[in-house]
Amino acid sequence: xxxxxxxxxxxxxxxxxxxxxxxxxxxxxxxxxxxxxxxxxxxxxxxxxxxxxxxxxxxxxxxxxxxxxxxxxxxxxxxxxxxxxxxxxxxxxxxxxxxxxxxxxxxxxxxxxxxxxxxxxxxxxxxxxxxxxxxxxxxxxxxxxxxxxxxxxxxxxxxxxxxxxxxxxxxxxxxxxxxxxxxxxxxxxxxxxxxxxxxxxxxxxxxxxxxxxxxxxxxxxxxxxxxxxxxxxxxxxxxxxxxxxxxxxxxxxxxxxxxxxxxxxxxxxxxxxxxxxxxxxxxxxxxxx
Amino acid sequence: xxxxxxxxxxxxxxxxxxxxxxxxxxxxxxxxxxxxxxxxxxxxxxxxxxxxxxxxxxxxxxxxxxxxxxxxxxxxxxxxxxxxxxxxxxxxxxxxxxxxxxxxxxxxxxxxxxxxxxxxxxxxxxxxxxxxxxxxxxxxxxxxxxxxxxxxxxxxxxxxxxxxxxxxxxxxxxxxxxxxxxxxxxxxxxxxxxxxxxxxxxxxxxxxxxxxxxxxxxxxxxxxxxxxxxxxxxxxxxx
Amino acid sequence: xxxxxxxxxxxxxxxxxxxxxxxxxxxxxxxxxxxxxxxxxxxxxxxxxxxxxxxxxxxxxxxxxxxxxxxxxxxxxxxxxxxxxxxxxxxxxxxxxxxxxxxxxxxxxxxxxxxxxxxxxxxxxxxxxxxxxxxxxxxxxxxxxxxxxxxxxxxxxxxxxxxxxxxxxxxxxxxxxxxxxxxxxxxxxxxxxxxxxxxxxxxxxxxxxxxxxxxxxxxxxxxxxxxxxxxxxxxxxxxxxxxxxxxxxxxxxxxxxxxxxxxxxxxxxxxxxxxxxxxxxxxxxxxxxxxxxxxxxxxxxxxxxxxxxxxxxxxxxxxxxxxx
Numbered sequence: 001x002x003x004x005x006x007x008x009x010x011x012x013x014x015x016x017x018x019x020x021x022x023x024x025x026x027x028x029x030x031x032x033x034x035x036x037x038x039x040x041x042x043x044x045x046x047x048x049x050x051x052x053x054x055x056x057x058x059x060x061x062x063x064x065x066x067x068x069x070x071x072x073x074x075x076x077x078x079x080x081x082x083x084x085x086x087x088x089x090x091x092x093x094x095x096x097x098x099x100x101x102x103x104x105x106x107x108x109x110x111x112x113x114x115x116x117x118x119x120x121x122x123x124x125x126x127x128x129x130x131x132x133x134x135x136x137x138x139x140x141x142x143x144x145x146x147x148x149x150x151x152x153x154x155x156x157x158x159x160x161x162x163x164x165x166x167x168x169x170x171x172x173x174x175x176x177x178x179x180x181x182x183x184x185x186x187x188x189x190x191x192x193x194x195x196x197x198x199x200x201x202x203x204x205x206x207x208x209x210x211x212x213x214x215x216x217x218x219x220x221x222x223x224x225x226x227x228x229x230x231x232x233x234x235x236x237x238x239x240x241x242x243x244x245x246x247x248x249x250x251x252x253x254x255x256x257x258x259x260x261x262x263x264x265x266x267x268x269x270x271x272x273x274x275x276x277x278x279x280x281x282x283x284x285x286x287x288x289x
Numbered sequence: 290x291x292x293x294x295x296x297x298x299x300x301x302x303x304x305x306x307x308x309x310x311x312x313x314x315x316x317x318x319x320x321x322x323x324x325x326x327x328x329x330x331x332x333x334x335x336x337x338x339x340x341x342x343x344x345x346x347x348x349x350x351x352x353x354x355x356x357x358x359x360x361x362x363x364x365x366x367x368x369x370x371x372x373x374x375x376x377x378x379x380x381x382x383x384x385x386x387x388x389x390x391x392x393x394x395x396x397x398x399x400x401x402x403x404x405x406x407x408x409x410x411x412x413x414x415x416x417x418x419x420x421x422x423x424x425x426x427x428x429x430x431x432x433x434x435x436x437x438x439x440x441x442x443x444x445x446x447x448x449x450x451x452x453x454x455x456x457x458x459x460x461x462x463x464x465x466x467x468x469x470x471x472x473x474x475x476x477x478x479x480x481x482x483x484x485x486x487x488x489x490x491x492x493x494x495x496x497x498x499x500x501x502x503x504x505x506x507x508x509x510x511x512x513x514x515x516x517x518x519x520x521x522x523x524x525x526x527x528x
Numbered sequence: 529x530x531x532x533x534x535x536x537x538x539x540x541x542x543x544x545x546x547x548x549x550x551x552x553x554x555x556x557x558x559x560x561x562x563x564x565x566x567x568x569x570x571x572x573x574x575x576x577x578x579x580x581x582x583x584x585x586x587x588x589x590x591x592x593x594x595x596x597x598x599x600x601x602x603x604x605x606x607x608x609x610x611x612x613x614x615x616x617x618x619x620x621x622x623x624x625x626x627x628x629x630x631x632x633x634x635x636x637x638x639x640x641x642x643x644x645x646x647x648x649x650x651x652x653x654x655x656x657x658x659x660x661x662x663x664x665x666x667x668x669x670x671x672x673x674x675x676x677x678x679x680x681x682x683x684x685x686x687x688x689x690x691x692x693x694x695x696x697x698x699x700x701x702x703x704x705x706x707x708x709x710x711x712x713x714x715x716x717x718x719x720x721x722x723x724x725x726x727x728x729x730x731x732x733x734x735x736x737x738x739x740x741x742x743x744x745x746x747x748x749x750x751x752x753x754x755x756x757x758x759x760x761x762x763x764x765x766x767x768x769x770x771x772x773x774x775x776x777x778x779x780x781x782x783x784x785x786x787x788x789x790x791x792x793x794x795x796x797x798x799x800x801x802x803x804x805x806x807x808x809x810x811x812x813x814x815x816x817x818x819x820x821x822x823x824x825x826x827x828x829x830x831x832x833x834x835x836x837x838x839x840x841x842x843x844x845x846x847x848x849x850x851x852x
């Protein structure tokens with residue numbers, strides 16, 4: 001019983017982090033119908049920047065956040081610029097384009113940082129934290145979870161209660177009508193991609209302090225983010241949280257009671273089941289894709 | 290040979306069809322009339338398979354239609370045209386008919402002379418190599434729509450407002466073409482049309498729809514004198 | 529692609545290459561590997577063009593074909609050439625699990641297939657008894673001697689994969705030309721129009737998936753017997769998905785020969801040039817090419833190049849006519 005509770009607890013914490021990773025992709029997908037297959041690499045890029053800062057200067061990697069944000073936002077906007085240059089078959093071609101960009105980023109990181117595995121040397125992050133006398137976690141896991149929740153909450157609030165956020169939503173649902181209402185769709189789209197960059201940077205720095213990094217991880221992160229986005233249903237931030245927590249818990253339970261190598265199998269299978277039974281996701285609008 | 294019994298279709302809260310029943314005999318031309326949204330095209334959609342009914346049954350020549358897939362129904366002999374012509378893209382007119390023959394005929398054979406014959410009968414032979422989706426005028430697109438259906442060698446041809454949008458001369462010519470086709474290929478037909486004159490001219494019997502229900506079924510002349518039918522069209526009681 | 533160019537290609541591949549490179553195992557091996565990529569690229573393009581489905585998981589079929597064939601020859605003594613075919617069939621059967629995904633549109637389908645590929649990879653790693661697990665399978669039998677020719681050599685294997693790819697192209701050609709090909713073409717933008725005249729659209733898509741899987745599986749099986757070694761991370765590696773896609777897009781995925789020419793070009797240039805320039809991360813150039821290709825010339829680079837040549841020829845002809 002204690003084992004189960006621990007597994008679920010760890011799973012929830014991981015889920016919060018996964019949500020943070022996924023929501024940037026979900027935002028762009030939900031607002032622009034573009035799947036950024038290089039999203040995981042953007043997260044990884046931020047993680048490597050945190051590594052670079054820590055290994056060069058010895059300071060707390062969290063302080064690398066501003067640099068990471070600047071770089072990743074720039075990368076995100078460049079991706080946006082390139083996807084705009086696609087003339088036909090937007091949906092499919094942007095998939096292939098971002099796929100290519102992902103390859104460029106992964107190999108770029110490989111070239112600069114080599115295939116070695118890195119993780120933070122700062123002991124504070126790895127120290128244990130005990131909740132309710134029996135649930136154990138690393139400080140970093142809890143931190144990532146809290147940051148994740150805040151980011152998701154903040155994003156939800158932003159999309160629903162601020163002018164910019166609502167502008168993004170209106171542009172995504174009807175571009176022409178939005179134009180007629182005086183909105184500049186390109187500006188709204190810039191905001192989308194920019195915010196996605198911010199979220200990716202947050203996720204990346206959290207990744208660095210909770211886990212290990214090496215180039216192939218970018219690809220796995222993208223896949224995970226996409227699975228969660230589809231699970232959530234198009235355009236649903238709460239869905240991303242629920243989906244992410246679900247995946248996290250499934251992985252936690254599989255790792256504890258079976259083997260860690262099967263945890264990916266479990267989440268893939270759940271993904272497929274949901275996709276086949278509920279193509280519009282857990283919270284998606286019915287009659288959608 | 291076509292028996293529709295107690296067909297009901299609910300779209301969410303909308304009751305598109307409510308317990309609709311009618312029959313079509315061999316060689317008969319049945320007209321479906323009624324105001325827009327009354328359920329005529331929905332009936333076609335159920336018969337051809339693009340919509341699933343909530344309840345009811347449809348039999349054709351002994352086959353349980355609702356249990357058959359869309360492509361099977363075509364081989365049973367049910368052919369259908371769409372109100373807005375749906376040509377097969379990236380194919381020429383001739384290729385459209387080749388595909389229709391290959392997959393729609395019970396024997397699955399492609400017969401070029403037959404394709405020529407059909408195209409000739411709808412005045413499309415001169416456009417056989419034209420791109421079906423981009424190089425045809427409206428009348429030609431409607432003609433292709435009928436030709437495609439004919440290529441599957443149907444025994445029941447369902448025409449959904451095939452004359453709509455055509456101006457008078459084209460309409461008259463097209464109507465004559467359809468009558469000739471009916472004679473030549475001894476088809477049964479179900480025709481959805483709004484123009485009462487056309488219906489009187491072409492149909493042996495008429496079924497009137499209103500708000501998803503059948504309100505009249507019988508000889509065209511008598512039916513159009515039926516006060517309830519007139520009221521459904523004009524909203525007034527006839528003199 | 530007209531007859532003359534096709535004939536030229538065949539001559540180069542069947543006669544030119546063996547004659548020029550036959551003595552050099554390394555080079556012949558490279559061209560054979562390029563053809564392996566080409567095979568998957570053709571299968572991928574076939575599924576996309578005829579089936580209308582873009583897949584991001586062809587590595588799954590490759591791996592299943594490879595392991596099926598390897599296990600059959602090692603544990604059950606099945607003759608290698610037969611096992612190649614059964615490998616293809618195995619991959620086809622594995623695609624049956626993907627049938628439910630056919631309902632999904634565009635990117636959803638692509639990623640569902642990706643998920644399947646990951647699942648197969650993990651299953652292959654875990655099923656240690658059957659597949660030798662993460663350690664891999666060693667000493668997989670080579671292609672045998674047949675009709676006096678030793679196909680187990682690098683050159684012999686090259687001929688075999690060349691035949692496989694040629695057969696694939698012939699099949700692709702005939703499907704495309706047939707009324708099935710017509711129906712499949714029309715299904716992209718006007719599926720309803722095809723269904724209403726009796727086309728069993730879903731069945732056709734299923735068949736295309738089975739065919740594409742079979743082809744990829746057979747190629748994967750060949751690879752296993754060519755390099756005599758398999759391990760899950762290798763057999764199901766994303767490379768078998770990525771490279772063929774880059775190759776097909778580069779060469780022009782709408783044409784028959786595009787994927788093949790693209791594969792030959794991309795693979796050989798990557799192995800002979802890029803790898804020497806940037807030992808670690810040379811695949812980056814492929815990423816750049818892929819991204820650049822999509823923006824600048826979505827129908828591939830090779831059509832652009834051939835256009836350049838035909839235009840030059842036409843200009844020359846015009847020049848001649850004027851001077852005549």
